[in-house]
Amino acid sequence: MSNVRRSELSTATSATGELVATAVLGAAFLAFVASWLLIFQWVDETAVYVGIRVLDLLGGVLVVLGVGVAGVGVGSRLGYVDTTPSATAGATVGVVFGLLWAVLGGVLGTLVLGNAVLAWLPVAVVFGGLGLLASVLPREDVGSTVPVAVVLGLLGAAIGVGGLDAGWTWAPAWSSAVFPGSELVPLLVVFGSLLGAWSAAKARAGFGATGRQAGAFYLVRTMVFGMLGVLALLVGFIVVNGVDTMLTGAGLGGHLAVPVVGVTLPWVEFPFLLNDTGGLFVEIPGVLPAVVGTLWLVFGAVLFAVPLGVGTAVFLTEYAERERVTQIVEVATNGLWSTPSIVFGLFGLAFLVPRISGGNSIFVGQLVLGFMLLPLVLITSREAILAVPDDHRGASAALGVTKWETIRSVVVPAAMPGTITGVILGVGRIAGETAPLLLVFGGAPYPNSTPDVIGAFEFSAQPPFVTNDVLLSPASALPYQLYSTITAGVFPKDVFTNAEFGWGTALVLLLVVVGLYAVGVASRLYFRRRLHQ
Amino acid sequence: MIRQLRRRVEGLPGRLRGRVADSGERLTQGASDYRSRTADGAIAMHALVTVCVVATFALFLDGSQWTVVPVLGFLATLTVGWLRHQAEAAKALTFLTTVATVSILTLIVAFLLFRSEPIVRHMGLDLLTRTEAPLWTSNEGGVYSLAPMMVGTALTTVIATAIAAPLGVAGAVYVSEIASDRVREVVKPGIELMAGIPSITYGFIGLTIINQYFYAEFRTPTIGMYFSAGVVIGLMALPTVVTVAEDALSTVPESIKSGSLAMGSTQWQTTKSVTLPAGLSGVSAGVLLGVGRAMGETMAATVMLSHTKGFPSPVFDVFSNYGETLTTVIAFEGGNASGIHMSALFAGGVVLFGMVMVLSVASQYVEWRMHRKLGGDQQ
Numbered sequence: 037m038s039n040v041r042r043s044e045l046s047t048a049t050s051a052t053g054e055l056v057a058t059a060v061l062g063a064a065f066l067a068f069v070a071s072w073l074l075i076f077q078w079v080d081e082t083a084v085y086v087g088i089r090v091l092d093l094l095g096g097v098l099v100v101l102g103v104g105v106a107g108v109g110v111g112s113r114l115g116y117v118d119t120t121p122s123a124t125a126g127a128t129v130g131v132v133f134g135l136l137w138a139v140l141g142g143v144l145g146t147l148v149l150g151n152a153v154l155a156w157l158p159v160a161v162v163f164g165g166l167g168l169l170a171s172v173l174p175r176e177d178v179g180s181t182v183p184v185a186v187v188l189g190l191l192g193a194a195i196g197v198g199g200l201d202a203g204w205t206w207a208p209a210w211s212s213a214v215f216p217g218s219e220l221v222p223l224l225v226v227f228g229s230l231l232g233a234w235s236a237a238k239a240r241a242g243f244g245a246t247g248r249q250a251g252a253f254y255l256v257r258t259m260v261f262g263m264l265g266v267l268a269l270l271v272g273f274i275v276v277n278g279v280d281t282m283l284t285g286a287g288l289g290g291h292l293a294v295p296v297v298g299v300t301l302p303w304v305e306f307p308f309l310l311n312d313t314g315g316l317f318v319e320i321p322g323v324l325p326a327v328v329g330t331l332w333l334v335f336g337a338v339l340f341a342v343p344l345g346v347g348t349a350v351f352l353t354e355y356a357e358r359e360r361v362t363q364i365v366e367v368a369t370n371g372l373w374s375t376p377s378i379v380f381g382l383f384g385l386a387f388l389v390p391r392i393s394g395g396n397s398i399f400v401g402q403l404v405l406g407f408m409l410l411p412l413v414l415i416t417s418r419e420a421i422l423a424v425p426d427d428h429r430g431a432s433a434a435l436g437v438t439k440w441e442t443i444r445s446v447v448v449p450a451a452m453p454g455t456i457t458g459v460i461l462g463v464g465r466i467a468g469e470t471a472p473l474l475l476v477f478g479g480a481p482y483p484n485s486t487p488d489v490i491g492a493f494e495f496s497a498q499p500p501f502v503t504n505d506v507l508l509s510p511a512s513a514l515p516y517q518l519y520s521t522i523t524a525g526v527f528p529k530d531v532f533t534n535a536e537f538g539w540g541t542a543l544v545l546l547l548v549v550v551g552l553y554a555v556g557v558a559s560r561l562y563f564r565r566r567l568h569q
Numbered sequence: 570m571i572r573q574l575r576r577r578v579e580g581l582p583g584r585l586r587g588r589v590a591d592s593g594e595r596l597t598q599g600a601s602d603y604r605s606r607t608a609d610g611a612i613a614m615h616a617l618v619t620v621c622v623v624a625t626f627a628l629f630l631d632g633s634q635w636t637v638v639p640v641l642g643f644l645a646t647l648t649v650g651w652l653r654h655q656a657e658a659a660k661a662l663t664f665l666t667t668v669a670t671v672s673i674l675t676l677i678v679a680f681l682l683f684r685s686e687p688i689v690r691h692m693g694l695d696l697l698t699r700t701e702a703p704l705w706t707s708n709e710g711g712v713y714s715l716a717p718m719m720v721g722t723a724l725t726t727v728i729a730t731a732i733a734a735p736l737g738v739a740g741a742v743y744v745s746e747i748a749s750d751r752v753r754e755v756v757k758p759g760i761e762l763m764a765g766i767p768s769i770t771y772g773f774i775g776l777t778i779i780n781q782y783f784y785a786e787f788r789t790p791t792i793g794m795y796f797s798a799g800v801v802i803g804l805m806a807l808p809t810v811v812t813v814a815e816d817a818l819s820t821v822p823e824s825i826k827s828g829s830l831a832m833g834s835t836q837w838q839t840t841k842s843v844t845l846p847a848g849l850s851g852v853s854a855g856v857l858l859g860v861g862r863a864m865g866e867t868m869a870a871t872v873m874l875s876h877t878k879g880f881p882s883p884v885f886d887v888f889s890n891y892g893e894t895l896t897t898v899i900a901f902e903g904g905n906a907s908g909i910h911m912s913a914l915f916a917g918g919v920v921l922f923g924m925v926m927v928l929s930v931a932s933q934y935v936e937w938r939m940h941r942k943l944g945g946d947q948q
Contacts, residue, residue, distance in 0.1 A: 077782075212881075213787040213794075213888035249837035253747055259739040260756065266804060267763045273774055347666030355660055361667075367933070368671045374858065374929040375677065375922065376865025378896050378903075382918045385903065386680040391632045407673055414670065440656035461765075468767025471867035471896070475903045500637035515769045515868075522773060522872055535777060542770050553765045557758050 053108050053117030057240035060104035061254075064233035067097045068258075071222035071229070081202045081218040091217075094225045095196025101232035102188035108239040109181025113174075121243035125179035130172040133183045136231070137167025140187055176243050181235050188228050195221055230258065271546070278543030281536045282308050285320045308540055313517070314528060315484030321529050323541055325483040326517035329398070330548065332489055333477070333513055334463055336402025337409050342459060344406075345413030346448075353421045354443055373411040380404050381472030389476055396510035398487060401477030405466045412465065416458020420451035453563035457556055464552035468545060470515040479510030481520035482528055487511045514545040611657035614650035618661060621646060681919045688713060688912035696916060705878045713913035715920060717878045721795065721894040722864060722921070724887055728799025729806050729863035734856045737810025741852065744811065745818040746840045757815075764808035772872035775801040780873055789888050791875045796887040798873040802866045810859035817851020817936070818844055820943065850939035854932035861928040865921065867896040876901055895921045 071094065073079040083090045111117040141163025145156030171179040194200045204217035234251045241250035285307040311322030348365065356362050384404040392400055424447050432442040492506035512520070518541045521527075527534040604612070621643035628636040650658040688696060692713060699714035706712050744757055775797060784792045821844050829839040845852070874892030881889035895917045903914055 210883050211886055211888050212890065213783070213789045213796075215787060219786050245835045245838055249835045252837050252841075256739045256743050256747060259736055260743045263736060263740060263763075263807065264756065264759050267759060270763075270766060270771070270774060273778065274770065344666045344669055347663045348670045351660075351663035351667045355663060356667075365667055365671055367930070368674045370929055370933055371674050371926060372670075374861050374865070374925055375674075376867065376896060376925055378865070378867040378899050379677065379681070379918050379922050381903065382684075382899060382915060383677045383680055386684045386915070387676060391629060410670060410673070438656060440659050443659070461761075464765050468765070468769065470767065470769045471871075471900050474900050478904075498634075500634060515767050518769050518773060519868065519872070522776065538773055538777075542773050545767055546770060549765050549767055550762065553758075553762055557761070 053111060053119065053242075054240055056104055056108050057236045060101055060108075060236040061233055061240065063097055063104070064101055064229040064236065067094055067101070067225055067229040068233070070094060071225040074222040075219060075226075081222075089201075091201055091221050092196045094221065095192045095194070095200075098188050098192030098225060098228050098232070099196060100192075101229065101236075102185040102192060105181045105188070105232055105235045105239065106185035108236070109177045109185070112177035112239070112243065119177055119239070119242040119244070119247075121176035121247075122245070123175060124173070125171050125176045126248070127172070129180050130168045133171040134164045134168030136187055137170075137183065138164030140167075140190065176247075177239070180238055180243070184231050184235050188232055191224060191228055195225070230255070233258075271550075274539065274542050274546050278539035278541075278546075281532060281540030282543050284308055284531070284540075309544065312484050312486065313512070314480070314482035318484070318529075320531055321482070321527075321537065323514065323517060323544055325486045326512045326514045326541070327544070327548075328486045329511040329513040329516075330467055332398055332487065332511070333401050333405055333473075334467055336399070337405035337466055338459065338463060340403060340406030341409035341413050341462075342455075345410050346417050346455060348414050349418040349421055350443060350448070352418060354439070354447065369411045369414050372407070373415070376471075377408065377469055378471040378475075380408055381475035383407075384472060384476040393508040396475075396477050396479060397508045398477065398489070398511050399504075399507045401473055401511075401513075404472045404476055405469060408469065408472070409459075409462045409466050412462035413455070413459055416462070417451060417455040420454025420458070421447060423454065424450045453559070453566075457560045457563065460552055460556035460559065464549050464556060467552060468515050468549050470519055473513060473516045474519065477510060477513065478516045478520065479512060481524040483512045514541060514548065517541050518545060607657060608654060611650070611654040614646055614654060614658065615661055617646040618643060618650070618665070622665065678922070681915055681922060685912055685916035685919050688909055688916045691909055691912075696913070697920070700880065707910060711909045711913075713910065713916075715895070715913070715917055717880055717891070718893050718895045718898050718917060719920065720880060720884065721874075721892065722896070724795045724881075724885070725799040725802055725870060725894055726860060726863050728796060728887065729803035729866075730856070730860050732800060732803030733806040733810050733859045733863065737807050737855065737859060738814055738852055740807070740811040741814035741818055741855070742840060742845070745815045746836070746844060760808050760811050763804075764812070768805060768866060768868040769872070771801050771805055772869035775869055775873045783888075787888065790890040791877070791892070793873050793875040793892055794888050794890070795874070795881075795892060798870045798892070799887065801869050801873065802863050805866055805869060806859040806863040809862045810855045813855030813858050813932075814848075814852040815855075817848040817855060817939065820851065820940075821847045822943065847943065848939070850935045850942075854936040854939075857928050857932035857935070861925045861932075864928070865896060865925050867900050870894055871897040871900045 070079070070090070074081055074090065079090065081091060085093060088096070108117060112119040112121060138160045142156050142160035144163070145159030149155035149159065167183050170183045173179065174182075200217055200221060202216070202218040202221070206215040206217075206220060208215075234255055237254040238247040238251040241247040285305065287305050307320040308322045309327065310324055311318050311320055313321050313323060313325055352362055352365055356365075381404065384400050384407075388400045388403055389395065389397075428446050428450060429442055432446045433439075437445075487506050487509075489504065489506050492504045494503050494505075495501060496503065518538055521534055521538040521541060525534070527537055532540070607615075621639045624639035625636060625643060628639060647658060647662070650661075691711065692699075695714060697715055697719070699712075700716055703709065703712050704714045704717055740760060744753055744760075748756060776793070779797045779801065780792045780794075783789050783794065783797050825843055825847060826839055829843045830836070834842070874894065874897050875890060876893055876897065877891050878893045878898075879891045881887070881891050899914045899917055899921075902910070906914055
């Protein structure tokens with residue numbers, strides 16, 4: 037059945053069927069997009085197009101979808117449209133349509149008989165059974181179109197001419213929220229258009245195995261591109277809302293005084309990135325302390341996690357002889373990877389804070405983020421070392437090179453690209469980490485100075501001989517800055533409101549993280565290409 | 570069946586004894602191997618390094634200011650050892666890093682349990698089961714019940730899973746089976762990027778846009794409820810599901826798929842009836858990991874929930890004014906809690922950690938089984 041291709045000598049009738057199905061797909065897509073626009077309130081639900089209210093228009097589109105889908109299905113059954121349907125639409129379709137009909141029956145039962153479970157439940161069950169039978173028993177072209185067409189038609193009629201409109205509300209007893217028609221109707225249309233499009237996509241490919249493939253692919257594609265759409269929306273929101281804040285006062289009018297020569301050069305002016313957040317004399321508050329704090333955090337975490345992770349990876353792949361050791365470390369690594377970030381914070385609070393700084397500090401923050409980075413570094417560098425071909429090791433050993441020399445000059449250099457990529461991607465993840473910082477790191481919500489770690493080293497004859505007050509005191513980091521902006525209430529300066537400053541911080545944070553990701557992904561592609569050459 | 574079991578039990582002491590003897594033998598064998606293979610100087614270095622590391626850890630645990638002395642000793646020993654016996658020093662160092670990695674997880678478990686012991690002694694089993702007011706107060710000698718937070722975590726996790734599981738599996742199928750190479754090179758990094766967007770950013774958008782939307786349109790009693798938080802958490806768990814499930818689907822051997830296609834199946838029939846069932850354990854491992862991520866997600870929920878502790882009625886009313894999960898209570902109150910209150914937060918951490926670990930181990934087991942099955946190791 038499945039590999040039967042429709043003959044290329046398609047007749048006029050099959051072209052009509054395809055045409056109708058394509059039209060239905062197009063209409064469903066339009067309704068889908070329009071409903072989301074309504075839900076996002078980019079289109080007002082009381083708007084009027086071509087003399088019809090927009091919700092009624094959507095209802096009308098649903099009716100058209102139903103008629104179109106049913107038309108193709110029945111046409112195919114009666115032989116007017118040339119298709120290759122299977123004997124039945126299959127259990128999946130039966131279950132989906134059965135559930136759909138059950139919901140329909142439940143709603144009708146409630147409307148007619150009242151809101152008692154005993155009243156609507158039997159109706160729902162009977163309708164569900166009917167829907168199941170109606171979609172499974174007839175040939176596929178009827179079974180996968182007519183049951184859904186009936187539901188679409190009824191729904192469309194209820195929206196278009198019935199009482200289901202913007203002013204209608206649904207306030208179920210179990211919920212504290214009230215569902216207004218203005219939001220519920222677009223949601224129903226989204227579902228309806230997806231169902232209609234599913235059947236239409238099947239019909240367009242002529243039912244049968246190819247038809248089912250077309251329908252399934254259509255649904256999967258819609259989901260995936262919906263996901264990417266959400267991603268685009270997230271990024272879009274942050275960019276649109278944050279860009280004004282970030283660019284406040286920015287321009288080319290700045291001056292850079294070169295200290296020794298005494299010359300002033302024209303320089304970029306970027307107050308949001310280069311100013312302190314608090315402080316009396318700051319005109320445009322910026323996020324410099326948070327940026328510097330994030331840099332120090334990332335630097336410390338990498339310094340801590342990379343030697344540990346790479347060392348462990350080398351031991352596991354090159355030295356460990358017993359399976360059991362590898363297994364234990366693997367379980368520990370996966371455990372660390374899936375440990376919730378806030379638990380790392382609790383651990384830092386219980387173990388490190390009292391022993392190192394007695395309070396929130398940069399150093400403890402670095403260590404805790406290092407713990408979180410460790411499994412990522414370990415997993416990726418271990419994969420990279422395992423990917424080094426055994427031939428390299430054998431060739432090196434054949435030359436009389438010792439095992440350690442081989443590891444040092446053959447294995448580790450060959451595994452470097454993978455490790456570096458892993459570290460960059462891992463850094464991208466911990467740079468945005470907030471939860472542990474709340475417990476072990478964060479300081480004042482609007483800091484008025486940047487942490488000067490390098491200048492704060494002091495040496496003494498007393499143990500521990502080296503001290504660094506700045507490293508042992510709290511600071512700010514970009515994600516922490518965003519959190520404290522959200523929770524702190526009123527912003528101290530008039531230039532920005534709290535929300536504006538938050539959007540600006542979010543944009544800077546996003547740029548940092550996305551930048552790291554881009555570098556990581558690009559280096560992965562680069563190294564992979566070089567490997568395959 | 571029963572007789573078999575009994576024979577097993579009877580055989581146990583003997584086998585156990587044999588095993589102990591075996592491992593003892595292995596140990597002596599290993600020790601003499603080590604002696605004969607390693608130079609005297611290297612043995613001395615190993616011993617010194619061990620002493621220094623143990624001393625460092627002990628002093629650090631004690632909070633002593635003298636911790637720096639064994640650290641310096643460690644560095645000095647290692648420098649000398651590196652110059653004289655580089656190979657041994659390197660091996661010792663990599664072994665040390667391995668021990669450190671494993672001990673971090675051990676320390677986490679130990680300290681969580683240690684710090685939550687006072688509240689367990691104070692509240693007993695009520696800590697997990699108490700459902701009548703007061704649920705969470707420092708009055709009356711301190712009453713802390715984790716039950717409402719566990720309900721909250723369950724509600725947000727269920728909503729998040731309902732979003733992340735189907736969409737994630739669909740995404741994995743798309744990336745590994747449907748998409749052309751060029752589309753895949755765009756979609757896959759896009760999904761990875763979604764995982765990289767910081768959770769606090771999701772939370773900020775959720776707070777300023779999604780929560781406001783629900784408050785204005787659906788007239789929820791407060792700005793912030795389980796439903797919107799669960800939706801956002803689901804979006805955040807989505808990339809984990811996609812990545813792991815996609816890995817699983819691409820490990821299904823090409824020969825199986827080709828076999829199915831050669832029989833005349835369509836690509837979708839192959840995916841549905843061959844690839845997905847073969848990779849099912851890997852896909853479910855991905856879903857389990859995603860559930861774990863959703864459970865442990867902190868910042869978005871902290872920013873979006875109302876931090877009112879209680880049980881919605883009925884319990885699945887996700888639009889109610891209540892909103893607190895295990896993670897949010899720790900993040901929200903951890904900064905200024907002390908004494909038994911802090912201990913209660915640690916107990917919350919233990920519950921959370923335990924649940925996430927169970928999910929993690931389960932997913933590893935499932936994945937391991939799949940590799941065994943597809944690797945053809947069946948006897």
